[in-house]
Amino acid sequence: MEKPSKIAPATGKLGVLLPGMGAVSTTFMAGVELVRKGKSQPVGSLTQMGTIRLGKRTDGRSPLIKKFVPLAELKDLTFAGWDIFKDNAYQSAANAGVLNPQDLEKVKPFLSTIKPMKAAFDRDFVKLIDGPNIKKGKNKYELALQIKEDIANFRKTSRASRLVTCWCGSTESFVKPEDVHSTPEKFIEGMKSNHPAIAPSMLYAWASVTSEVPFANGAPNLTVDIPAIQKLAHDHNVAICGKDFKTGQTLMKTILAPGFKARMLGLDGWFSTNILGNRDGEVLEDPGSFKTKEESKLSVLEYILQPQLYPQLYGKMHHKVRINYYPPRGDNKEGWDNIDIFGWLGYPMQIKVDFLCRDSILAAPIVLDLVLFMDLAQRAGMRGIQEWLSFYFKSPMTAPGLYPEHDLFIQSMKLKNTLRWMKGEDLITHLGQEYYD
Numbered sequence: 001m002e003k004p005s006k007i008a009p010a011t012g013k014l015g016v017l018l019p020g021m022g023a024v025s026t027t028f029m030a031g032v033e034l035v036r037k038g039k040s041q042p043v044g045s046l047t048q049m050g051t052i053r054l055g056k057r058t059d060g061r062s063p064l065i066k067k068f069v070p071l072a073e074l075k076d077l078t079f080a081g082w083d084i085f086k087d088n089a090y091q092s093a094a095n096a097g098v099l100n101p102q103d104l105e106k107v108k109p110f111l112s113t114i115k116p117m118k119a120a121f122d123r124d125f126v127k128l129i130d131g132p133n134i135k136k137g138k139n140k141y142e143l144a145l146q147i148k149e150d151i152a153n154f155r156k157t158s159r160a161s162r163l164v165t166c167w168c169g170s171t172e173s174f175v176k177p178e179d180v181h182s183t184p185e186k187f188i189e190g191m192k193s194n195h196p197a198i199a200p201s202m203l204y205a206w207a208s209v210t211s212e213v214p215f216a217n218g219a220p221n222l223t224v225d226i227p228a229i230q231k232l233a234h235d236h237n238v239a240i241c242g243k244d245f246k247t248g249q250t251l252m253k254t255i256l257a258p259g260f261k262a263r264m265l266g267l268d269g270w271f272s273t274n275i276l277g278n279r280d281g282e283v284l285e286d287p288g289s290f291k292t293k294e295e296s297k298l299s300v301l302e303y304i305l306q307p308q309l310y311p312q313l314y315g316k317m318h319h320k321v322r323i324n325y326y327p328p329r330g331d332n333k334e335g336w337d338n339i340d341i342f343g344w345l346g347y348p349m350q351i352k353v354d355f356l357c358r359d360s361i362l363a364a365p366i367v368l369d370l371v372l373f374m375d376l377a378q379r380a381g382m383r384g385i386q387e388w389l390s391f392y393f394k395s396p397m398t399a400p401g402l403y404p405e406h407d408l409f410i411q412s413m414k415l416k417n418t419l420r421w422m423k424g425e426d427l428i429t430h431l432g433q434e435y436y437d
């Protein structure tokens with residue numbers, strides 16, 4: 001890809017479209033409003049709090065990222081979403097129980113105005129929930145056209161100059177890429193004939209991309225990870241990225257595993273178990289949805305540890321992931337990891353990690369960063385898969401045939417170097433010989 005010759009300024013409003021107005025979406029919107037009102041800090045957001053070093057260590061140039069690249073400002077964000085339930089964003093946030101009532105009260109008038117548009121939904125893909133706020137149409141193509149109309153209406157009524165979509169809907173049942181996903185033409189035919197391998201999330205993706213709206217996928221669903229949508233993204237000059245927000249346990253895994261590998265410590269096994277009680281946990285009780293999530297969570301260690309290069313260290317590793325729905329915990333997931341490592345001469349050691357995390361608190365700043373960076377990519381003319389945003393995903397999308405980078409620190413360098421590259425600054429290699437001349 002060529003370096004952007006110029007980046008269009010972030011003038012006007014940025015409309016954020018959220019398919020799925022559950023725990024993550026509402027925590028994100030409520031958080032943006034709390035920060036805008038000066039009542040809270042955007043902790044966890046690289047775009048809001050992060051700096052970027054430019055030039056030599058002795059140059060003393062480390063601007064805030066948001067001052068270095070032209071990002072949309074929080075005051076310019078405006079929101080819309082779809083959901084199968086009719087609850088407005090305030091009711092949905094209260095139901096999700098992530099934020100405490102005092103915080104929610106401060107943004108109640110704002111959240112109450114955000115009412116979900118009717119969803120394109122199919123119980124074959126999300127078996128354990130059902131709701132009344134659902135579009136009707138004679139086939140999937142008609143539903144996708146209705147989503148396009150929603151997008152056009154929002155563009156008009158919000159007077160946004162640009163839009164970005166971020167899928168925050170439920171995890172759908174596992175789907176493998178098939179012939180129907182291979183070209184835009186076959187995909188349209190498939191929508192018209194109600195092909196069973198076309199999931200609702202793909203209808204939102206098709207509608208967004210063909211409306212020139214960038215699309216980020218926060219769930220492990222296939223969605224934009226199919227040639228048909230990727231070709232459309234290319235043809236329509238639209239940025240896409242995914243998939244599955246990297247929060248909680250996988251975040252910890254991609255922080256710890258690179259450290260073991262860097263020090264050539266061996267790994268016999270990694271057993272991960274989770275209990276969570278939110279609607280996401282309920283959906284993941286279904287084996288089809290769990291399989292989609294499991295695939296996304298399992299690949300991480302293989303790619304980081306590279307057992308094919310280090311058979312003595314990682315050739316026999318056992319990796320297991322369990323997720324159990326346990327309502328009393330709500331959104332406050334507990335992720336236990338038992339890690340069996342070995343050191344010098346093969347002597348075994350154990351590490352136990354018990355992460356009492358808050359899923360949506362970790363996911364909300366990711367949504368914000370993705371929305372702002374996808375808008376930046378779009379204004380810079382960067383179309384197709386945005387691999388530099390793999391920092392945010394459990395299963396980063398890559399060009400065909402390219403293995404994904406899962407190591408959080410490589411991902412972070414890739415992201416920051418991409419920003420430097422976009423602005424014509426020197427890339428940072430960390431070589432540093434020049435300081436000793």
Ligand SMILES: NC(=O)c1ccc[n+]([C@@H]2O[C@H](COP(=O)([O-])OP(=O)(O)OC[C@H]3O[C@@H](n4cnc5c(N)ncnc54)[C@H](O)[C@@H]3O)[C@@H](O)[C@H]2O)c1
Nearest residue numbers: 020022023024083119169170171200219245247279280359
């Ligand atoms: N919270 C995290 O840390 C985290 C991490 C990685 C991925 N995710 C993924 O993000 C997504 C959202 O998570 P959440 O905790 O907000 O879940 P949630 O269940 O609270 O919200 C999802 C919402 O999507 C709605 N929905 C389902 N199908 C829809 C459709 N076809 N159209 C419109 N709305 C639809 C549901 O009614 C629900 O309100 C899930 O797929 C989850 O797996 C979350």
